[in-house]
Amino acid sequence: MDRNAGIELVLVDFDDTLVATAPRFERARDELFRLLAGQGFAEAAARALHHDIIDPDMRRQYGFGPHRLAHAFRETYARLCAGAGRAPDPALLERCAALGRAVVGTPPAIDGALAALRRLAERLPTALFTQSGNARYQLECVRGAGVLDLLPEDRIHVCAHKTTAAFAQALAHFGVRDPERAWMVGNSVRSDINPALESGARAILVEVENPWVYDVVEPIHNGFPRVPSFAAAVDILLRLADGR
Numbered sequence: 001m002d003r004n005a006g007i008e009l010v011l012v013d014f015d016d017t018l019v020a021t022a023p024r025f026e027r028a029r030d031e032l033f034r035l036l037a038g039q040g041f042a043e044a045a046a047r048a049l050h051h052d053i054i055d056p057d058m059r060r061q062y063g064f065g066p067h068r069l070a071h072a073f074r075e076t077y078a079r080l081c082a083g084a085g086r087a088p089d090p091a092l093l094e095r096c097a098a099l100g101r102a103v104v105g106t107p108p109a110i111d112g113a114l115a116a117l118r119r120l121a122e123r124l125p126t127a128l129f130t131q132s133g134n135a136r137y138q139l140e141c142v143r144g145a146g147v148l149d150l151l152p153e154d155r156i157h158v159c160a161h162k163t164t165a166a167f168a169q170a171l172a173h174f175g176v177r178d179p180e181r182a183w184m185v186g187n188s189v190r191s192d193i194n195p196a197l198e199s200g201a202r203a204i205l206v207e208v209e210n211p212w213v214y215d216v217v218e219p220i221h222n223g224f225p226r227v228p229s230f231a232a233a234v235d236i237l238l239r240l241a242d243g244r
């Protein structure tokens with residue numbers, strides 16, 4: 001058996017696998033809904049409008065990442081006003097946008113995640129695979145988090161949207177010949193696990209406490225481990241590499 005037990009590549013997700021992005025998004029959304037409730041808009045209706053209609057539309061226009069939030073927050077208020085036959089208050093429109101803008105910047109690293117990435121990268125061919133509507137901004141977050149101290153920049157792969165096609169493209173980009181010998185580690189069934197399984201690759205789900213509603217979909221099958229942290233995923237991969 002070769003040194004890596006046949007593992008050609010480990011792709012690692014960034015947001016909510018190595019750094020805590022979703023809690024900041026959720027806190028900002030909670031503030032938005034509190035602000036809107038103060039204006040007489042019921043929270044359940046505001047949440048449904050935001051999650052089901054406005055945020056998907058803003059993801060199409062501005063891509064994944066925090067830059068869409070200022071637009072989405074403003075639009076949620078504007079659309080609620082339109083539905084109620086009220087004119088939106090310009091100062092409040094601006095307050096909504098400001099709540100969204102406050103989310104921009106490098107998210108904090110998750111405890112133990114970067115040390116685990118170092119252990120992984122020292123032992124197995126490792127690359128970061130992340131999605132964002134703004135590749136330059138995302139690379140700055142990756143740098144700000146300290147990932148470039150552990151992986152060279154040519155091992156960072158940013159795509160606009162983590163689809164199955166984008167996953168296959170990432171494997172090709174890193175010269176993987178046999179998808180079965182590639183692994184994806186990430187927190188999203190939709191964006192990390194299903195594209196990998198559909199491509200014939202292996203996957204490990206890092207479960208997070210309050211997953212983003214968008215990420216919660218059924219896996220195409222259940223033949224993958226679920227672990228409580230990225231460090232636990234690295235333990236599995238290193239045991240495999242050791243043939244244990």
Ligand SMILES: [Mg+2]
Nearest residue numbers: 013015016187
């Ligand atoms: Mg993620």
